Amino acid sequence: MTRLSICICICMGCVCMGCICAGLLTMAPGPAIAAVSQRVESTSEPAPAVVLLHGLGRSAGSMEKMAEALSEAGFRARNIDYPATEKPVADLAQYVDERMGDLVGEKRPPLHFVTHSLGGIVVRYLLKGRDVPNLGRVVMLAPPNQGSEVAEHLRSWDLYRWINGPAGQQLGTGPDSLPRRLGQVDFPLGVIAGNDPLFTDWAFSAWLPEPHDGKVSVASTKVAGMKDFLVVPHGHTFIMSEPDVIRQTIHFLKYGCFEQGQNPFLN
Numbered sequence: 001m002t003r004l005s006i007c008i009c010i011c012m013g014c015v016c017m018g019c020i021c022a023g024l025l026t027m028a029p030g031p032a033i034a035a036v037s038q039r040v041e042s043t044s045e046p047a048p049a050v051v052l053l054h055g056l057g058r059s060a061g062s063m064e065k066m067a068e069a070l071s072e073a074g075f076r077a078r079n080i081d082y083p084a085t086e087k088p089v090a091d092l093a094q095y096v097d098e099r100m101g102d103l104v105g106e107k108r109p110p111l112h113f114v115t116h117s118l119g120g121i122v123v124r125y126l127l128k129g130r131d132v133p134n135l136g137r138v139v140m141l142a143p144p145n146q147g148s149e150v151a152e153h154l155r156s157w158d159l160y161r162w163i164n165g166p167a168g169q170q171l172g173t174g175p176d177s178l179p180r181r182l183g184q185v186d187f188p189l190g191v192i193a194g195n196d197p198l199f200t201d202w203a204f205s206a207w208l209p210e211p212h213d214g215k216v217s218v219a220s221t222k223v224a225g226m227k228d229f230l231v232v233p234h235g236h237t238f239i240m241s242e243p244d245v246i247r248q249t250i251h252f253l254k255y256g257c258f259e260q261g262q263n264p265f266l267n
Contacts (some may be wrong), residue, residue: 047076048110048136049103050253053096055117055142056084056164056171065241066114066249073250075112078103084118088166089178093126103134110136112253116240117142117215118167124182124223137188137256139249142236144216145191145223147173147180153207173220185225190252192245193221198235213239230258 050070052063060081067077082095103111111134113123120143127135144151151171154160161169170178194213197205201214211218213236222229234242248258 046109047074048112048253049076049078049108050112050114051096051100051103052077052079053082053113053115053119053122054084055115055119056168058084058116063114063116063240066246069246070114070250070253073254075253076109082122084167085163085165089118089122089125089170092122092167093129096122097126097130104132106133108134110134112136113138114249114253115140115143117144117236118171119143120145121171121179121182124185125178127185127187128182135187137190137253138185139190139192139252140221141192141239141245141249142194142213142216143191143221143223144171145179146220147171147177148216148220149173149207149209149212150204150215152177153204183224185223188256189223189226190228190230190249190256190258191221191223191226192230192232192239192248192258193218194234194236194239195231196233196235198237201235228252228257230260 052060052067052070054060054062060079063079067079070077078100080096080099082092082099084092087095100111111132115123115138120140123138123140124145148171151160151164151168152173155169155172174180193216195211195218197212197214204214205212208214209217209219211231213234215236218231230248232239232242232245232248234245239245251257251259
């Protein structure tokens with residue numbers, strides 16, 4: 001039995017109770033999705049690059065709308081499809097590093113990151129041990145920076161472990177969880193959190209302190225050292241495709257802040 005054939009999907013990127021997962025969100029990239037998709041803008045000067053990383057149980061296809069918008073805004077978007085459910089975070093970071101090496105260097109254009117959910121933890125782990133002299137800015141969408149309360153409750157379930165793999169076991173909220181051990185960030189980071197869960201996320205509400213996006217509480221998305229913070233009325237699963245989130249992401253990459261001034265949720 002494959003992961004796509006099961007009727008209950010429990011993952012950070014998608015939760016659908018009582019329906020076929022393939023009918024809503026694919027657990028893995030289809031044949032039309034390449035391991036790395038990239039668009040290069042034709043400009044006189046090299047365009048700044050943006051590496052996009054999807055969440056747990058998702059594929060690069062979930063970030064395509066964001067990638068298209070970044071390309072139209074003048075960035076060179078590299079949308080990396082990585083095996084999020086097959087390896088621990090350390091191995092996922094190495095996998096990503098091997099597919100972005102040509103973008104790193106003192107004489108290269110700025111290199112930015114845009115991530116969803118687990119992708120933010122992969123970037124934090126990567127940048128802890130990787131010198132990126134041309135590092136630009138990072139935008140994390142619904143990241144479990146302090147772990148996920150849902151993952152903390154479900155990681156002992158056999159079904160959860162089978163679906164989400166080693167990385168899913170590392171996203172708890174305890175002091176020994178990987179997100180907690182990564183510590184403060186030392187790069188320009190903007191975090192966008194959601195506070196309007198989908199109706200399919202009702203089963204997890206009892207485990208999540210308000211406000212939350214259905215998978216991660218707003219409080220758990222925060223991390224020491226971030227430069228700006230924004231809360232939007234969206235759920236976890238599709239936050240990366242919302243027009244206002246895309247607009248705010250581009251604004252932060254260009255200017256180092258979100259559109260409004262002082263955000264009341266930052267402090």
